[in-house]
Amino acid sequence: MTFKKIILSFIIFFFMLPDAIAKAINSSDWIKTEIANFRLVSGITNIGSSKFVPLGLEFELKDGWKIYWRNPGDAGYPPEISIEEKRNLSKLEWFWPAPKRFSFQDIQNFGYEGKVIFPIRATVQNLQEPLFLTARVMALACKNICVPLDEKFILTVPVGITAETQYAELIRQSQQLVPTELSWPGFSIINIRNAENSITIEVKSDSPFQKPDIFIETKQNFEFGIPKITVASDKLTASFKLSTNIGKSEKIVPIPLTLTFTDKDKFIELKKPLNIGISAAVDVNSTSTFQWLEILFVAVVGGMILNFMPCVLPVLTLKLVQVTRKSNAQKHVIRTGFMYSAFGVIFSFLLIAIAAIIIKQAGLSVGWGMHFQQPLFLGSISLILLAFSGSLFGWFHFKIPRVFLWLESKSVPTIRSEHKSINRLNHFLTGAFATVLATPCSAPFVGTALSFALSHGPLEIFSIFIAMGVGLSSPYLLICIRPELLRFLPRPGAWMKKLEIILGVLLILTAVWIFTILYQQIDLNWFIAGVLLIGGGFLTFGLYHVTGSIVLKIASLCLPVIALIVIEYADQRPIKTFTDNRVLNTGTSIDNIIWREFDPLLIPDIIKQGKFVFVDVTADWCLTCKMNEKFVLSSKMIRKLLSRNEIIKMKADWTLPDITISSYLTSYNKFGIPLNVIYGPNAEKGIVLPELLSKEKIFNAFFKAGLQQNNTSQPNYIEKTFINGKNLEK
Template structure:
């Protein structure tokens, strides 16, 4: 009995899951009041203690809870960084004010200093409800939408953003977060009733501020100018008291970015702060270009910017070259380890046809159609999601733990069927179990879909540049590239099914086929082991253990269904109940992020990738080799265990002081996706060698020792 009914029932569900944006790519930042990243938990809060009406106090606020050692920035970020920005969408008659910035702290970073926030901070914004506001007739809510952008930094800086939605009741009060807002109000500087003065003398800014409260007198104060690019933020400066007047002498910025006539300054002592507007006397030195963003940070931001430049290595490709590269890449894809299990399944079916020429030809056409149409569907979905703002690349479906778990279940059942544990005739109604006999064309078509679901994470030689070029092309031309890729992958099987000489190479059907079928079960189980390992990299050891337990329970249920009589009823019922209970308990572990993902390299030579880390090392005249990889990429693992573990290659890395960085794309990472796009690539593996004063060198997907050593020798 064939496994075709299983392909029909399971692979269609699996492909639907892989192609479902809501199933595989649901974003925390859409339609939610909270966004959680690895560095920040951002939440939109509201405070309307007297309801929503003209003249009533109504506040919104973005609360940022930082992981230890990470920080975001104040309105003047200091020597580097960018302030958080908020873009509101509100009903007519509702106006959002400016952020009421709490007092920041000075954050030293090397010989620089920034102004920002660590721990948890709330950025409150007042809403003005004008008489033009008309509450909705139904629902009685004020709909608030916010798009926020913030830069979060430790040693590296990562631009992040989120979209938030909130329904604020018009009637009644909203005061759940009153304590949060009160703490933010208390942290804001108070306006001083008196003014002071600021004078520019050479390269020094002299401040005099009278009228500070008695509690501040005699104390050392922190000074935060609201205008960026005026003072040398990290430089030592002098301050003192002349009676009740506070005085200070602060060095002007080396690269003066502003020459204001009025300088607002926040003065802080402990948890108290005051704001004063100082008129500036004297003559400013000639202003130079503002240096609010450091060169390294500027490069990191460019690398992570949403609008990428023309892909490197793709600009010189024509459409015809991209089509040819996709066709050849599809051909080579059949040799990738991730495709072998599906080809093994097809070999079993191929031997069944024997000398039936018509069955082989029809099956070959149907298989090719399934492959090409599946590539077109995946390509169209990827292009549509990228056009909608998603950062996706080739192989994106295996970035979803649910798709990985679904594939593991599918290949477990296929392996059990090939090994002879069960036959579909004993499990399913005769109409379903005889599906292949009645619909061989649909059986072959579904096999093509399954082949694409497994093969798509791989990137073969010639594929990378073509796919990277395709995502920047008009949709119609891009889909032609995906179709050529599918045609290349289906071509060997299509030719084999139509060339009569192929049939003469096949042994005649006989008892050997049963042995061959059982032998083919082991590539299926090897694929399951790989998929469990992939899920472990995504969801940690608990996720991998949960998947293993579910697969064992699934195997048990499958075996009980092969029994007969009352034994089948009792054991199958118990098995299904146990499987359901286990799924309810263990399934949440499948998609939970790994708490402490292990480093991709165990030898300590590699460090995590970031765009700013690359920029910093290159600026220090250190060559950088970046391995863009993923746990679900079999080609990546092959290269890692061969070329990248080669002693001669490692010796060359050490001799030339090459820094080794690894960009792990096992789970979705928009920064890595954008970096790949900037390099003209859309999937992994990608290997890049950076050196000061040189363009990045992108190496082959199947990385050879000779190629890598030659590239290193050219440094």
Template sequence: MPAAAQLQTKATPVVTTPHVRAELVAHAPDGVAPGADVWVGLQITHQPEWHTYWKNAGDSGLPTELTWKLPPGMVAGDIAWPVPKKIPIGSLANYGYEHTVLLPVQLNISRDFKPAAALAGASGIDIRLKASWLVCRKECIPEEGDFALTLPPQGSTALHKADFDAAFAAQPVPLAQPGTIAVADKVLNVRIDGLPPAARGKTLDFFPETAEVIHTGAVSGKDWAQAWDGESWTATIPLAEQRSASPSQMPVVVALAEADRRDGAPIAWRAEAPVAGSWPATAAPAQVSPALQAALEANTAAPLPAPAAGLLMALLMALLGGLLLNLMPCVFPVLAIKILGFASQAGDRRGQRSAGLAYTAGVMATFLALGGTMLALRAAGEQMGWGFQLQSPAVIAALAALFTVMGLNLAGMFEFGLLAPRSLCAAQAKHPMANDFLSGVLAVVIASPCTAPFMGASMGFAIGMPAPQALMLFAALGLGLALPYLVAGFVPAVSRLLPRPGPWMQTLRRVLAFPMFATVAWLVWVLGQQSGIDGAGALLGLLVALAAVVWSFTLRGRTRWVLASVLVACTAALLLSIGGNIVRTVEPAAVASGARWQPWSASRVTELNAAGRPVFVDFTAAWCVTCQYNKKATLADADLLAEFDARQVVLLRADWTRQDPAITAALTALGRSGVPVYVLQAPGKAPVVLTEILRKDEVRAALARL
């Protein structure tokens, strides 16, 4: 879920977050009937200093989006956007809303709409809304909410009449005359005709509905000037340095300054102005691949086909990345058990081959399942990347419980046969390949926090490819991870390198319990980053209760069942009382203004680049073991940090521990779909993406090229 999600889990009219209160409201003075005037809208009340965005967000930000689910015969129109305000941020500016704003939407009701059919036995007509918005102060947090509202089929619904009246009064009035816009060198010469006498001679604010065309942060001066030519308002407005659109027609809004506005009188006007002249050439961002750029501009989930040579190279990189994934520390606990299993089958060539094939099938099937799920969610509009399942506290808790049980088994507390029904044990003995398949599944689940060399680029390449080719890359990753064990099963020379079975295997089995418990400790720490100290404490308490339940099943006689029943009941009660702490979302700890590492945001990068400052961005997550290794081994090096300071590089950290669509979008633009990713970006230059296993000399070489 987004970085700061709603506190409610059930759809209601109101969703409250630490930053806004959002409410679905309605205005139906004549009831809900064919031809009736029915309005609904999302009313957002912001905490002090926080804001959300207009349809054109300005230099950064995202507009609020509304997705409706309505009864048959009802269709929602577009948002009737109230006039925004200009929000300066250094040399940049955004367009948005502070305090309280209502975004009205008219419901168009068809002539054959039948209120009785829409009721379907309910007491009213259900209106449902899924909304997403970006709320910002100095930092930006994506939020979303599911809303539900029931409208009576007859009678007035006018509780929020004053709010809708204020929103209607804040909308721009269409002008009969379109006005003109002329492109001249690096400026726009704007002329708006037909403004009423009340506006003449006043200083007006200018809001283009087309994004990324003008220099939003420009202030009055030699480059940004406005004047009145009789009854016509004129302005000279500089073009954006990184313009991304060349429209032939520009809808624009001009508005009175707040001090000149009067109750009951229009405050803004809208013109559809044709554009004359030739736009200066624009350059596509160098850091985005042509296929990805085309897909982003088309706003479609159907990517361009990859050239054959590029696909073969990506497949090779994926195979090597999967092979190197065996060396990553997060995979070690499962792979060590797998080696132990191979050693126990020494001399059984058929058993080793079957085990290798089953393990490979489990690995590849899980890679394909995770990859397919990620691609499907992205196609549906969700911002997902590799490792998305570990952004869920519930998944983290389930894995911690699984590894606790596995560790207790390896330590000798119990054998799975003591806990499982005899029929299941018989099936396990009859079909041992199921164990090998499941060990492959578990290996991939645990490997997902790691990104090996070559792996990040190949998965990022998969995002810009059609689904069949992208799934081929995930299959290649799985084949690479399973390849050593597949080879060991079919090449006798390799299997002979494994030691013969003996008493040492029991000792090694006990030793392997400790990596399992270390993995549990790491998972509890990851959960603490997501759900806070209360969530981590709740998980630890439940794991202790789980261990007690497992121990009770090792007893004999009637005591076993009595004690086990009591402990299971206590564990269930504990889960109900404190389990909610595990899945709750907490705000990340505030970072001091003077701290070396500052939180990342797209607007912060733009602001620093506009000020001439280079930035180094660490895209990381608490569940990414490779990220933690790089932090300790490279990014904490005092000499390297001194070089960053000497070159005035600002260090930003993009924490992807929780799902964050803004970070996912930034990774996608860089051709990546997982972490770690390290980017050095200087003003006016393409970003430099460094390798996943970060080396000090690599960072120094990149700094030397600034």
């Protein structure tokens, strides 16, 4: 071998050795048999700041072979891990993906075929020591015959700077296949009833059923037969009737059931009691306190209040300034302008309602303000804001395409003037713009109305969204009915030009706020490029207004288009994958509060320890959330309250799409944020706080959840200032 070949071999060995060592450490060797191959893998390279280590038990089954679920059915036994030697291991938590049903004559088995990974979460005792594990895996694989599998694994996860391994995505995907209470948004149980030798379970779903199935587990040795499944004609309700040996009782006795429902790629696991007894039935479907007409009234009031939220108020002010500029106009001209603005608001809500119905019928989740999670929308709305500010600076006036003028002339024959048509459509777009800016805001009654609408059918969605549109457009409708009210506005003068410049600057600042949201969603380099292109387009248009250069005009039109293309195809920022107990730097003014990463699966265990959980679902684009944070959560009393050791604080950031947070919202029949929930020993299901927080509401909820007022570890300030939620502070 020549000297060059020796050097080349050494270099190849040097660079391949770390990767080979990493693979050896981060996974066990494959156990290969004629029936199945299986191994244990780790999702992280090293133990870093988290005590949780994501693992996966991976099986590759040969054709026709199956292994079993935790409830194997009529025969078999599930896979299990027996620890033979361990170092720095506190516990292992096993998670089970949704199973399949395998039938052979009257024998029913539940399990898996092909490739399956069982997610396992290991908890280490010490972050400064490596995790070492020697475990024996036992499973039963069946085809025409059943063969036991029994092999030993060795796995090591060292200490160091943590990073995801090549197996992280596989573990993450398998974790998403584990049924939970939140994994099927829009699913609920209508009732459970027990007959002499059978049990019937009725369910409903917002998305159509295709091929539903059910798996029932009890701690007692009750048996359940093959389910007889009936799906309604609308495919939104279904019933499962199963034979059982539970029988009946002279008195009502609750039997805990674990119910796992599957339907192709949808699944959910719920725990419900079966009350056996004469005429025993469980109605577990909650009904709304408000009747439909009452909800319509609530929607109108909520829409009216939205006008005074920081999202919409600048648009209303801008509208009044535009009218003041033409205060000498005839009443019918003013009335028509405000009427078209009201039409713009109501028509926009109508479009939102149609979009919500289409999304729901497609089986997807829908929520208020979700479009602010889309980078392309953020880029577009920032351009609109800058365009409005340029109009206020006098750089240009909006011109409506002639196709819209033709449509309006057909729909309103009495209008002959193109100038009048442009004015009317400008008013219409002002109303539509107000609706768009209202969507990241919430207000009292808005959450109630939205929750009722989005949890019901198309009729409720249409009527409630239109009612909210009427409420939001109420100032325009009021001026339309009584235009003489405008005489209370100041007369036009030089002050108006200054006010328009101030409003233009405010719109630019609003665009900057939009950019801060966009910053959280796309890669930094793409973000800088997109913002520079948008800013360049805005500045070149301003220079074009001064110089009249045709080159600047073309550049001002091309740069924003390129910016939107860049934003649309930009790389997204990486999303955090594994939830753990790491402390988050929330970047808020609540400087002495430790926020933990949101993980709803940890909440029941925390409550069992006698502690409390405060969940804050927020987003960078949610202005109401920021108001709550600024004026309530940052107050001295609330900071003192939340700093108590027995209160665990979880922050769920919905700035980016997150299925866990979406499912959590749906579980409380909420379709928008903010959402704040308090859990405790006396409130295991949680106490939902109103959209606009107050100190009194937070204290009362904690006391209701079981928090003691006379805790000696807490400064007396809280007890002296709040007793039973009453503010005694002068």
